[in-house]
Amino acid sequence: MLKKIFVLLLVFGVILSGIEVYKSRAQSVDDVAQVMESPKILVLNYHQVQNKNTSLSVSLEEFDTQMKYLKDSGCVTITPDELYAGLNGDIDLPAKPVLITFDDGYLDNYTNAFPILKKYGMHATIFVIPAFTGVYPNYMTWDQLKEMEQNGITIESHTLTHPKLEELPDDEIRTELLNSKNMLEENLGHPIEFLAYPTGTYNLHIAGIAQDLGYKGAFTIKYGIVDSGSNLFALERVPIFHSPVTMKEFFERIAWRQSFDEFGWLKK
Numbered sequence: 624m625l626k627k628i629f630v631l632l633l634v635f636g637v638i639l640s641g642i643e644v645y646k647s648r649a650q651s652v653d654d655v656a657q658v659m660e661s662p663k664i665l666v667l668n669y670h671q672v673q674n675k676n677t678s679l680s681v682s683l684e685e686f687d688t689q690m691k692y693l694k695d696s697g698c699v700t701i702t703p704d705e706l707y708a709g710l711n712g713d714i715d716l717p718a719k720p721v722l723i724t725f726d727d728g729y730l731d732n733y734t735n736a737f738p739i740l741k742k743y744g745m746h747a748t749i750f751v752i753p754a755f756t757g758v759y760p761n762y763m764t765w766d767q768l769k770e771m772e773q774n775g776i777t778i779e780s781h782t783l784t785h786p787k788l789e790e791l792p793d794d795e796i797r798t799e800l801l802n803s804k805n806m807l808e809e810n811l812g813h814p815i816e817f818l819a820y821p822t823g824t825y826n827l828h829i830a831g832i833a834q835d836l837g838y839k840g841a842f843t844i845k846y847g848i849v850d851s852g853s854n855l856f857a858l859e860r861v862p863i864f865h866s867p868v869t870m871k872e873f874f875e876r877i878a879w880r881q882s883f884d885e886f887g888w889l890k891k
């Protein structure tokens with residue numbers, strides 16, 4: 624009798640532990656599914672759109688072709704706020720989210736890129752240098768920035784004077800990050816919560832200061848795709864400059880991305 628009870632207990636124990644193993648496997652399968660479903664956001668990084676063939680530029684024709692391609696491929700341009708909310712799981716992002724960014728705030732963003740973005744109904748984000756805004760002829764004016772903001776363009780901070788932050792003492796880093804934020808907020812009348820590090824250089828210390836001062840995220844020039852594993856203060860981007868950027872090169876720069884096939888972008 625005792626032997627039978629012992630065997631029954633043993634069988635029961637095996638069944639229970641089997642259920643536990645099954646549960647833990649199911650858990651890990653769920654986790655994998657969740658990772659697979661987490662948003663992947665392509666963030667493009669432009670500087671200038673003009674036909675002078677400089678290291679920071681793409682030509683008008685190249686830019687037009689690239690925007691048309693993204694549009695025809697069903698990509699939906701999003702804002703930094705949407706990227707943030709999407710990564711936090713607060714909103715469902717579109718199936719093919721793309722964040723188009725420009726650094727520095729060059730005048731050609733207004734004269735050349737803006738009309739093309741409007742033509743295709745696309746959003747973009749420009750990280751500007753407020754101490755240069757309306758001061759140097761090659762940079763946009765406050766009126767131009769305001770007009771763009773009424774037409775689908777988001778303006779954010781690229782620091783006050785575009786220094787290499789890593790070379791500055793803390794008080795100057797704080798001034799660069801905070802004064803640019805304040806100046807942009809005063810002139811544009813809305814919160815400035817995203818930053819692009821000048822020259823892309825950053826470290827955890829600088830990221831900490833940015834977070835302290837009320838920024839919600841910061842973009843680097845670290846080559847990669849933004850997903851749930853990204854650090855909000857070290858967001859990856861794909862560089863699209865150094866003319867000529869042919870469509871072949873454009874594809875190659877975005878080709879490494881994991882969900883490449885799903886976007887229908889083929890390496891040629």
Ligand SMILES: [Zn+2]
Nearest residue numbers: 726727821822
């Ligand atoms: Zn810059």
